[in-house]
Amino acid sequence: MRIVHYLNQFFGQEGGEDTADIGVLVKEGPVGPGLLLEKLFQGEAQVVATVICGDNYFSANVDKALDEGIPLIAAQKPDLFFAGPAFHAGRYGVACGALGTAVSERLQVPAVTGMFPENPGVDIYRKGVYIIPTGASAATMKEALEKMAALGRKLYRREPLGSAAQEGYLARGLVKNEFLDSPGAVRGVEMLLRKLRNQPFETELPLPRFEAIPPAPKLTALSNATLALVSDGGLVPKGNPDRFKVSGNTVFAAYEIEEFLGNPFQVAHSGYHHSEVRKNVNRLLPVDVLQEMAQEGEYGNLLPVFYSTSGNTTTVQSSKAMGKGIAEKLKESGVDAVILTST
Amino acid sequence: MQISAVVDVAKMVGVSRLIRGYSITSPVCDPHLDPEKEKAMRRKYLDKALAMLQEEGREGEFQTIE
Amino acid sequence: MKLHLESVSITGVEFAERTGVADHTLYINKKALQELLEEDPHFARVAVELATPGDPTRIVNVVDVVEPRCKIEGGEDFPGVLGKTVSAGAGITRALKGVPVVVCDRHPHWVHSKSLIDMSGPGAALGRYGAMTNVVIDPLPHGEIGDWDYAHSVKVAGCKAAAYLARAAAADQVDGLETFHLEPAAGDLPRVAYYYQIYSPQHDARGIPDPIFYGYPIATTLPLVVHPNEIIDGAVLSGYTIRMMESYSIQNHPLIFELFRRHGKELNFAGVVVGVASMESARRPLAALMVGNLVRDTLKAEGVIMTKPLGGAPTVDLGEAAVACEQRGVKSCLLVQLFNPETFLDSEAMFNDASLNAIVNTGIIFDTASLPPLAQIIGGTEDTPVFHDTRRQVAGEELEVEQRFICGCLNQLGASSATAVQY
Helix, strand or coil, X not given: CEEEEEEECCCCCCCCHHHCCCCCEEEECCCCHHHHHHHHCCCCCEEEEEEEECHHHHHHCHHHHHHXXXXXXXXXXXXXXXXXXXXXXXXXXXXXXXXXXXXXXXXXXXXXXXXXXCCHHXXXXXXXXXXXXXXXXXXXXXXXXXXHHHHHHHHHCCCCCCCHHHHCCCCCCCEEEEECCCCHHHHHHHHHHXXXXXXXXXXXXXXXXXXXXXXXXXXXXXXXXXXXXXXXECEEECCCCCCCCCCCXXXXXXXXXXXXXXXXXXXXXXCCCCHHHHHCXXXXXXXXXHXXXXXXXXXXXXXXXXXXXXXXCCCHHHXXXXXXXXXXXXXXXXXXXXEXXXX | CEEECCHHXXXXXXXXXXXXXXXXXXXXXXXXXXXHHHHHHXXXXXXXXXXXHCCCCCCCCCEXXX | CEEEEEEEECCEEEECCCCEEECCXXXXXXXXXXXXXXCCCCEEEEEEEEECCCXXXXXXXXXXXXXXXXXXXXXXXXXCCCECCCCCCCEEEEXXXXXXXXXXXXXXXXXXXXXXXXXXXXXXXXXXXXXXXXXXXXXXXXXXXXXXXXXXXXXXXXXXXXHHHHCCCCHHHCCEEEEEEXXXXXXXXXXXXXXXXXXXXHHCHHHCCCCCECCECCCCCCCEEECHHHHHHHHECCCCCCCXXXXXXXXXXXXXXXXXXXXXXXXXXXXXXXXXXXXXXXXXXXXXHHHHHHHHHHCCCCEEEEECCCCHHHHHHHHHHHHHHHHCCCEEEEEEEECCCCCCHHHCCCCCCCCXXXXXXXXXXXXXXXXXXXXXXECCCCCCEECCCCCCEECCCCEEEEHHHECCCCCCCCXXXXXXXXX
C-alpha cells in the first residue's frame, strides 16, 4: 500500500512560523510524524512521499495550492492519503481539509485527516474528507495517528463503514437508519420511566443550539426605504426552471415580480397544501397590498424582484447559506428591509 | 421581518421581528373571507410589519395582528 | 370497558373448497371471498392472492395492512366502517395472528403515497410483512370512479376481507387470550398517559380529510380522551394511504400494548388523549394547553409519551403539547422522525425547550434502500410507478425506494426498531 502524507512546514521539519510562506514541495519517504504513521501499518504500507507546504502559502490561496499539490500527490500513485493531524491549528486544518477533500474527489483515493473538533477546518471540510477528532495539541499525536491509520486501513480495504460514533470519525452530515434490538415504543416507555425515576437516560435526539444573531437596527426613514419580499413557500415559474427540490431544497432564485404575476406559476414545496396560494398568490406574496402602500407613500419603494426558495425540511446549514446569499444580493440592490413570508 | 404561522421554530432560531401568520397554507390572510375583507386583513399584516421594522428587534418574541 | 382479545395463531394458508381454520392452517374459499368483495359496484373484479415469505414476489400499490379481526360479542366488526357505529373496545374480539390482509389500490391517484412489500431479498428483511403470509386483496376500478369513492371502497374491502377471514376460526381454535382492562393499579406506581396525535390535515387534497375514527373524519378535533381499548379494537384505522401507520400497527398499537404490558408492574397506564396537528397558528397554543390539562387533570398523569403522524408541522405541535405538559409538572417523552438525510442530528429537532430532553428518534424517513427486481408482481404490473423524488421508476425494475414506502419498515407509533444514526 502506497501512502502519501501531507504536513505543514513545521511538522515537515522545514522550520517554524518563519517558513510559513514556503510553497508546495515533495520529500521522499516519511517525515516527522510520518515515521510513526508508517510504523503503524506494520509493513503493510509505506509512506512513499511527504508533501509539505507553508500554512500561510496554502491558506492565502487554497485553489492555487491545490492545483500545485494535487498533481504532486497523484504522481506518487497513492492508495491512501493522510493529512496532518492539524490539531487546533486553523490554517493547517484548512490545508489538510482542502487537500483531503480534493484527493478524495479528484483522485478517488481514500483520504483521512485529524483535527481538534473546534478547528475551523472541520465545519468546512467534514463532508469531503474523513476527519478523526484529536486533542488540541500535538501531545496527542500518537493517539491521533493510531485512529487515523485504523480508519485509513478500513477505507483502503473498502470495508463497509459504520456510523460516526462506531468508527470514530467526525460526523459528515449524513444520516441513515439503523435497526436496533428494541422498537421505538419500548425505548420510549423505558426512557420515560427512567426520567420519572430521576435515573439517567440518554435522549436519541439532542436539542439544537442556535447562535444569537443581533437584530438589525430599526428603520428610521421608512418613507425612503426600499423593501423587498422574500418567501420560502416554494413559489416558482411554471416548469420550476431553477429546480427547487420540493423537500431538502438548497437553492434560491430571484424572480421579477411583474413577470412572475403575469405568467403561470407553481409551488415547489411538498410540506403544505397549496391550493389557497395557487388561487391567489397574494396570500403568500402580498404584492397587491405592498404596491398600494408604496403608492400611498407608506414607504419608499418595493424591489421589483422577489427572492424565492422552498423551505420544506431544509437543514439549518442550507437555510443559513441561502439566507446569507439572499442578504448579499439584497444589499447589492440597496434594500433596507425585508418581509419574509413562510408556510 | 418574518410572517409565519409556525412561530415556534422562528422563535427557536432567534428571529427578532416576527408576526404570527394566519395559517400554514395562507400566512398573510384568511382565505375564507370575502375578497375585500381578505385583502383588508393582508393590509393589517403589512401595516404591522412596517411598524415592527421601525421598532427594535426582540429575539424569541412574536406579535399578532390583533 | 373490558376487552378480551382472542388470538388464533396461523402458520399456513391455502386456498380450498371451504373457508375455515384447522390445525393452525387458514383455508380460504377464494371464490367466496372474491364474490363477497365484488358486491361493491365500484370494483370490476377483485383478485385474491397469497404472498408467502421467500416468494419472489413484490406486492405494489399497497394502501393498508389489516389484521383479520371479528367481533364475537359486545360490538360490531370495524364499527362505523363495516358495522354500525357502536363502541369498540369491549366484549370479545377474535384475531388471526400471522396472516395479515394486504390491501392494494390500483387507481392512479396518489401515486406517491403507495407502499410496497417484498417477500424475498433485502426488502423482505426491512419490512415486517415480508416475514408473514399475506392475503392480498387486489381490486380493479370499474369505469370512472372518483378518488375518494374508490379509496373508501378499497378501505371497506380490506376490512370486509379481514372480518371474513377472522370468522373462519371457531372458538376451539383460539390459543391465546389477552384482556385489556384499565383498572387503576394498586401501589404507588407512576401514572403514565399517551398523547396520540392521530392526524394532520396538511396534505388533505381539496381539503377533504380521511375518515379514520369510527369511519368518521376528525381532522379538526380539539384534544379528546379516548379509551385505549377502542383504539386497538377497530375504532381507529389508517387513512387512505399508509404513511408509516398502517391499520395493522394501530390494531397492534406498540405503545398501547407496551403500556398495558407494564400496567400494574412499573406504571399505571392513565389513558389516552387523542389530538390532531394545528394548521392555524391561533389553534396551536389552544390544543397544547388542552393536552396539558387533560393529561394532568383528567388523566391525572405524571408522565406522558407522545407520537405524531406525517412531518414537520405535527412535530412542532407535539413539542408545544409536550412543553404544556412539562409546565404542568408532567414529564414527557416524544417519538419523532428526521426528514433530511443530509444533516446533523444536533440541528434537526424542531424544538429546543430544555424540558424536551427525552426524545426517541424513530428514524429518517427519506433513507433509501436498493431493491432488486422480483419475478412476480402482485397488486399491479411491471409498469406500476414506484415513487422516486427525482426520476420515474416502475415496479419491474431494480428500485431505489425511500424506506417510508416499504410497508412495515418504519412506523411512527414506534413499532419499528429503526433509529437515525449520524454518519
